[in-house]
Amino acid sequence: MALDIYSMAPSYQGLAIQRIPLKTDIIPAEPMKTLAPSKSKLSTIEAKRIMSVLDEAIQKVGLMTLMSYVETHPEALEGMFPEDLVRAIREHLDIGQVLLEGASILQEKQKQLEEEKEEAEESWCRDRLLSLELCKANLWSLAHQFRDSTKAVLRILFSNSQIITMMQVHAPGRSPGAQRLLEGLVELRGYLFEKLLTSPMEVREKNQFIQDINRRNARNQEVIDALQTELAEVLKNKESEVEKEKFVIQELKNHLHQVFKFSESSLLRTKQEAEKQQKVDYRASQARLAKIQQEILALRAQYHNLVMENREVEQALRKKKYKVETEIENWIQKYDMEMSEKQDEYEDLESIHKEEKLQLEELKERHAVLVEEFAQIRAESEINSKKRVEAEREMVRMVRAATLIQAVWKGYLVRSMLRSRKKKRGKGKGKDKVKGKEKSKEKGKEEKGKEKKAKGKGKGKGKKK
16 A cells, blocks of 8 residues: 555646635535434534644645646746745655655565566575565655655745745646545545534434435345346246237238238229219219209299399388387487486486485584573473472471461560569469469460461461462
């Protein structure tokens, strides 16, 4: 494997430059949706570091693969690159040339050893193997020098970004081997990126999905094999049936040839019979034609007579139609005049109706206002009548109270006058006292009767009021 890598010739061919994205957050080409990881970006620091290392390696490989242009065009080293870079590139190219020569020599020795191994002696084979081991050791030291020179060139390139852009612009392409190596690294990056995005659960699900697909593929393959065998049998049967049908077709062709010959003879016979029948039919048609012509002449005369009669009838009907049309026009004009008069009358009545309707609406509005005012007046009159009745009742109570007060006051005055008289008389006789008491009693009775009469009069006056 190492020898194959060493022997890869950096031959330059004019290929298109493929700009390769080298960022860690770029998602590779999307696989099937069922196998796609759930995440789209790296979450862990370790995964990001791995991807950054791989991206840096791809970038360095992309830069070093452009060195084939520098190897095939040494004049570019003079004015385009600085001196330290030119010196490092020349050392790198010299070491690479020596390494390729050593690898080619080692390959030739291995081929000779393989060709002469069966015929040569063991001591000679040992010497050859020791020389091969020495060559490999020299090659490993050259490989380490080549690696160091590569690091030095890359260190100078990365220290000046303008040189990188200049190289990418002036170098139009890479060799096919370098391009395949670069594409393989990019593909490896995509696989690694997808692997880092995939969790263990998704890996198990993906494996299970792939196993299911494999089982399904196996079942489908069994069905396909069965169908293919069935198809082969059907094709065999079809071929046998085709041969049978070819045999039947050949027999039918022979039969058709015989039928064709027989049909020619029968066609001649039918043609002769048809000619005879045609002559007979022609004679009969001539007689029938003469008879039909006579009938046509008679029908034409009859047609002429019917046309004349129909023209007279049509003239009479036209006159009648004209008369009816004139009457209809007169009736229409009369109808239009009457309808116009009725329409004018209707419009007048409608205008009068509208005015009366407006008046009716105004009267209804006034009536509603009057009804409301009447209801208010009626309510006020009821309230006033109630107030008047209450006032009359109050007056009656006041009159009664006044008459009662007056009666009590009069009785009080009479009693006080009687007491004063009794005191002035002093001591009198017993009889006089008895008589006085009786008289006072009678006077009290009379006063009480007067009070009752006064009360009765007061009640009568209150009722009258």
